[in-house]
Amino acid sequence: MNDTRLSRPHRTFAVDTSPTHPAPPPPHSPRPFGRGFLLWIVLFAASLSLVGRAASLTLEGATAPISPAAAGSIAFVNAATGDEIRLIEPDGSNNRRLWAHGLADPHGVYAVDTLSWRPDASEIAFTSSHENWCSIDLTDIFAVAVDGRNYRRITQAPSCAGLSAFPKGTVRVPVENDNIFGESYTGFVYFQGAPSVLPVSLPPGGSTVLTFNDVADFGDGVPQVGVIVHPSGREISFATAIDVKAGQTLTTGKMDLFVPDIVWEARSPTWRSSGDQIGYILNFNSMFTLPPNPPPLVLGQELQTNQSVLPSFIDHLAWGPPSRAQQLLYRGGEPFDSQGVYLTQEFSAAAGQKLVSHEVWEDIRGLAWLPDGSGFVYAVEETDDSFQSIRANIFEYNFATKQSKRLTNFGDQFVGEVSVSPDGRQIVFDRSASQEPYAPADLYIINRDGSGLRLLAKNGRAPAWSPGALKTPQRAFMPVVVRPR
Structure with missing residues (x-):
C-alpha cells in the first residue's frame, strides 16, 4: 500500500481503448464511431496553437x-x-x-x-x-x-492551469519509429508537466527530437515521463523518466514510437x-x-x-x-x-x-x-x-x-x-x-x-x-476601512 507515482497496468484483455470516446470504454458502452479522428484533429490544432x-x-x-x-x-x-x-x-x-x-x-x-x-x-x-x-x-x-x-x-495533479504555479525547465525527448512492419507513425507525444502535446510524424526508421518548453518542475526526486498519444491508445515510455530541473535543458532516454493497444x-x-x-x-x-x-x-x-x-x-x-x-x-x-x-x-x-x-x-x-x-x-x-x-x-x-x-x-x-x-x-x-x-x-x-x-x-x-443540504464553503473577507479625506 505504498504511495505510488507510476506503475504499469495489468494488461488483461483487449477492449476498444481509442479516443473515439472521451469516457472509459466498458464492454457495454461502445462509443460512437469517428470520435477518434475528431479528437486527432482537435489535438493537432491545439498542438499547433500551443507549440417502455x-x-x-x-x-x-x-x-x-x-x-x-x-x-x-x-x-x-x-x-x-x-x-x-x-x-x-x-x-x-x-x-x-x-x-x-x-x-x-x-x-x-x-x-x-x-x-x-x-x-x-x-x-x-x-x-x-x-x-x-x-x-x-x-x-x-x-x-x-x-x-x-x-x-x-x-x-495526475495539477490541472493544466495549475502548471503555471511551478518553476519551468526544458525537456528534449528523442523519438524513433522502429516499426518492424515498415509503417509510418503519425500521432502525438506528451511529457508530464508540459503545457500540451506535440505532434510527431515519422517514416519507418525515422527519428527526431521533440523539445518541450515550459515544463513544470515538481521538485527534487519527482520523476516525470513521456507518453505516446495515439487514436488507438496511450502508453507511457518509462525510458524517458527524468527529474526536471527549473532553468535547465535536459534530454531523456529514447522513446520508441508504436501504436499502443491500451489506454491510461x-x-x-x-x-x-x-x-x-x-x-x-x-x-x-x-x-x-x-x-x-x-x-x-x-x-x-x-x-x-x-x-x-x-x-x-x-x-x-x-x-x-x-x-x-x-x-x-x-x-x-x-x-x-x-x-x-x-x-x-x-x-x-x-x-x-x-x-x-x-x-x-x-x-x-x-x-x-x-x-x-x-x-x-x-x-x-x-x-x-x-x-x-x-x-x-x-x-x-x-x-x-x-x-x-x-x-x-x-x-x-x-x-x-x-x-x-x-x-x-x-x-x-x-x-x-x-x-x-x-x-x-x-x-x-x-x-x-x-x-x-x-x-x-x-x-x-x-x-x-447529494447526501444532504449543500454545504457552501465559508469564505473570510477583510473589512474595508474608508478614511475621511
Missing part, C-alpha cells in the same frame, strides 16, 4: 412527493452538451449550472461523466476528458466545490464516508485512492492490493456509507463470460464476494448504495431471445435476504446511472430510448417501491443525489 414508456410499473407523470428528509440537490451532466455539471432540486426547481469546462469543442470530443458527492455535500468529484491534452491520461478525476470554485485535478485513464470516482479520500479506477482493473488535494502526479494507495484476482474489467466503484465505511461495491466482468456486482473490503487482497451475477451481454449500467447500508440498487440490461439488449431496468439487492427485486419494468427504455435520496426513499436515474451511452437522455425520479415515476429534467444523465 407504457410498460412502467407506475403511471408516468405521477407525482412522487418530496419528503423533508430527501433534502439536498441533484447534480447531473448536461446530456445535450456533455460539457457541464448542473444542479437541480428534487422538486424540479432551480435548474442551474454548477461548472463547465468552457473549452471550444465543436466536434464533441470532450465529455464529463460519473459524479460523486463528498459526504458533507460540499463538493463533487467527477470524471472528464477535457484536459487530456496536458495529462498522460485520456480521462482524469476532478473536483469542484458546490459554489463552482476550487476546481482542481485529482489524478482514471474513472469512476467515489468518496470515502469520512470525506478524506477519493477512490477511483485506473485503466482496466486497478483501484486506487487519493486525498482530495494530492501532491503532483501521485497515483495514490492501492485500494485492492492483489490486482491479479480482480475481474478483467471493473467500473461503478462505490465506497460504502458510514455503516459500511470499509466496504466497496463495484461491477466486474470477464470477456466472453459473465459479469456481476462485487462487495469487497478496502485494501483487501481479494476480489470480494460476487453478490449479483449476469450474463456477459446483460450489462450493468448503474450502481448505488442505499444510505443505510442495507443493500444497493443497480440498473441492468435485459435481452430478447436472440440475446439483443432491448431495455434496462432498476433492481434492488438486500444484504439480509441476499435477493434482488425488480423496481421498474420499462419495455423499451434504458436506465443508466442511478442514485438514492438521503432518506433512502427515492431513486433518481437517467433514461434513454437507446442503448448507446451518449444517446439523448432525461432524468426521472421514482419511489423505492416502484411508484410515483415522474420526469425531473430533460437532457440529463449521470445523476448524483
Whole structure:
C-alpha cells in the first residue's frame, strides 16, 4: 500500500481503448464511431496553437412527493452538451449550472461523466476528458466545490492551469519509429508537466527530437515521463523518466514510437464516508485512492492490493456509507463470460464476494448504495431471445435476504446511472430510448417501491443525489476601512 507515482497496468484483455470516446470504454458502452479522428484533429490544432414508456410499473407523470428528509440537490451532466455539471432540486426547481469546462469543442470530443458527492455535500468529484491534452491520461478525476470554485485535478495533479504555479525547465525527448512492419507513425507525444502535446510524424526508421518548453518542475526526486498519444491508445515510455530541473535543458532516454493497444485513464470516482479520500479506477482493473488535494502526479494507495484476482474489467466503484465505511461495491466482468456486482473490503487482497451475477451481454449500467447500508440498487440490461439488449431496468439487492427485486419494468427504455435520496426513499436515474451511452437522455425520479415515476429534467444523465443540504464553503473577507479625506 505504498504511495505510488507510476506503475504499469495489468494488461488483461483487449477492449476498444481509442479516443473515439472521451469516457472509459466498458464492454457495454461502445462509443460512437469517428470520435477518434475528431479528437486527432482537435489535438493537432491545439498542438499547433500551443507549440417502455407504457410498460412502467407506475403511471408516468405521477407525482412522487418530496419528503423533508430527501433534502439536498441533484447534480447531473448536461446530456445535450456533455460539457457541464448542473444542479437541480428534487422538486424540479432551480435548474442551474454548477461548472463547465468552457473549452471550444465543436466536434464533441470532450465529455464529463460519473459524479460523486463528498459526504458533507460540499463538493463533487467527477470524471472528464477535457484536459487530456496536458495529462498522460485520456480521462482524469476532478473536483469542484458546490459554489463552482476550487476546481482542481485529482489524478495526475495539477490541472493544466495549475502548471503555471511551478518553476519551468526544458525537456528534449528523442523519438524513433522502429516499426518492424515498415509503417509510418503519425500521432502525438506528451511529457508530464508540459503545457500540451506535440505532434510527431515519422517514416519507418525515422527519428527526431521533440523539445518541450515550459515544463513544470515538481521538485527534487519527482520523476516525470513521456507518453505516446495515439487514436488507438496511450502508453507511457518509462525510458524517458527524468527529474526536471527549473532553468535547465535536459534530454531523456529514447522513446520508441508504436501504436499502443491500451489506454491510461482514471474513472469512476467515489468518496470515502469520512470525506478524506477519493477512490477511483485506473485503466482496466486497478483501484486506487487519493486525498482530495494530492501532491503532483501521485497515483495514490492501492485500494485492492492483489490486482491479479480482480475481474478483467471493473467500473461503478462505490465506497460504502458510514455503516459500511470499509466496504466497496463495484461491477466486474470477464470477456466472453459473465459479469456481476462485487462487495469487497478496502485494501483487501481479494476480489470480494460476487453478490449479483449476469450474463456477459446483460450489462450493468448503474450502481448505488442505499444510505443505510442495507443493500444497493443497480440498473441492468435485459435481452430478447436472440440475446439483443432491448431495455434496462432498476433492481434492488438486500444484504439480509441476499435477493434482488425488480423496481421498474420499462419495455423499451434504458436506465443508466442511478442514485438514492438521503432518506433512502427515492431513486433518481437517467433514461434513454437507446442503448448507446451518449444517446439523448432525461432524468426521472421514482419511489423505492416502484411508484410515483415522474420526469425531473430533460437532457440529463449521470445523476448524483447529494447526501444532504449543500454545504457552501465559508469564505473570510477583510473589512474595508474608508478614511475621511
